[in-house]
Amino acid sequence: MTNRRTFMRAGGLVAGGLAVGAVVAESARADSPGADLPLLTWHAALAGRRWAPAVIAVLGSSTSEGVGVSAYGRGYPHLLADNLRTAFPGGGSGDYVAAWGTTGIRDWPVVTSGGQRIKTAGWGLKSLIQSAGQTATHRFQGTGVQVWFAAQPGGGRFAVTIDGVPVGAPVRTDAAATDRDARWTSPALPRGEHTIVVTCLTGPVGLHGFATVDGDNGIRLVNGGHGGRTSGDFADGAASWAPRLRTVQPHLVILQLGVNDWRINVPAETMKTNFKSIIAAVRRDSGTSPSFVIYGSPRVSAGRPDQDFARFTQAWQEVADEDTGGPGGGSAVAYFDLAARQLSPAADNSLRLYNDDRLHVTDRGAAFTADALATFLSP
Structure with a gap:
């Protein structure tokens, strides 16, 4: 037995922080240091x-x-x-969806017009390298959206439209050093359904996916x-x-x-x-x-x-x-x-x-x- 509280969950509903019917071995009070x-x-x-x-x-x-x-x-x-x-x-609420999904998953909510799927970079080890003219479209419910991408030396530029309207200036993805936490954030949107389209203007653009919020x-x-x-x-x-x-x-x-x-x-x-x-x-x-x-x-x-x-x-x-x-x-x-x-x-x-x-x-x-x-x- 360890000197900490050990739970072996065996099913049942949780009540008061413990699983009903669970086997609980306890050698220290839950409110004691180190519990x-x-x-x-x-x-x-x-x-x-x-x-x-x-x-x-x-x-x-x-x-x-x-x-x-x-x-x-x-x-x-x-x-x-x-x-x-x-x-x-x-x-x-809020959700994130990667720019691409594994073959066989129906109704993936991002539609792309092309690009190279990378399986070693980005959240979930997914990113999409797009060239000039290639797009990624995402339909979502919410009040805001972020585009997640990688900024890096030699990166390109992309443009954003929401509900068919251009939003802001083109986004540069080139940087002196690699930043795998780069993001573009939309202005506040009215609650409801929206469609965002990212268009690569000059490549390469390393797109990760879209994070949406509703409130x-x-x-x-x-x-x-x-x-x-x-x-x-x-x-x-x-x-x-x-x-x-x-x-x-x-x-x-x-x-x-x-x-x-x-x-x-x-x-x-x-x-x-x-x-x-x-x-x-x-x-x-x-x-x-x-x-x-x-x-x-x-x-x-x-x-x-x-x-x-x-x-x-x-x-x-x-x-x-x-x-x-x-x-x-x-x-x-x-x-x-x-x-x-x-x-x-x-x-x-x-x-x-x-x-x-x-x-x-x-x-x-x-x-x-x-x-x-x-x-x-x-x-």
Whole structure:
């Protein structure tokens, strides 16, 4: 037993900060120095949602991006945000969408006329390099929008129109030094539906995506899901995505990574090291001391890895148990054990929570996950 408060979530509703029916091993009072309150930053931000945004950032692979569901917006991150906005009303909303999505995700809300897809730069390790004349169009509901891009030596220029009207002067993306947190911000817009078009005037323009807001408060979602990515991709590529945290300023970071590591036989200890590196990068660049949630997947049936999946489950738990970066020197990392709430698709998929590949969730599976996460994240 550690000298900190350790939670092993086994399902059930949350009441008074503890999971009903959960197994709780406690060797220190919750109000004593060093006691684990891993979701405290998130809960405090949620309490202030009427006056300032409570921001959720997601770093994950295909399940976070939305591979497997029937249309964009039906993945668990968006459904989780919807659940939380319903459970905790009184604020606005906000979302981020990358300039491009993995093939197979229907209704991606950004339409481009061309460009080179880059898988190693930008939030979620996604950016789009466009040349003169190429465009990116995004239709959204809200009161404001930002264009996220990279400024760098030799960069080009782009123009912006909103609802068919040019807005401001052309934006230069050339800079003396690389800035992966560059952004253009619209003036305040009337609440409702709008269409923004970014047109590359001179290339190259490294476009990341669009962040929209509907009001100045509420729950915002910044989804960095990217199909096929491993923990190593995010750990090794932190210099490409982490600078954007200065704009994101998350209060909660969901890490849905590790299954792809297991599938390609990355050692569990290496994955564990990668998670700690990712958490350190978030803390270094965000400036918000966020809460973290590690998304623990049930065993899937894709491939035949050599390693026992239970070792990966243990490694996820150890990252949460060993963290000391939270309030009072306790852990700021909570472990969400989805496997404790559903059957492994490798063994039984009769409830159709997963597609026939028994790897990617269906609409029902994404909603199941979002419902369970909403309970887990509630004060």
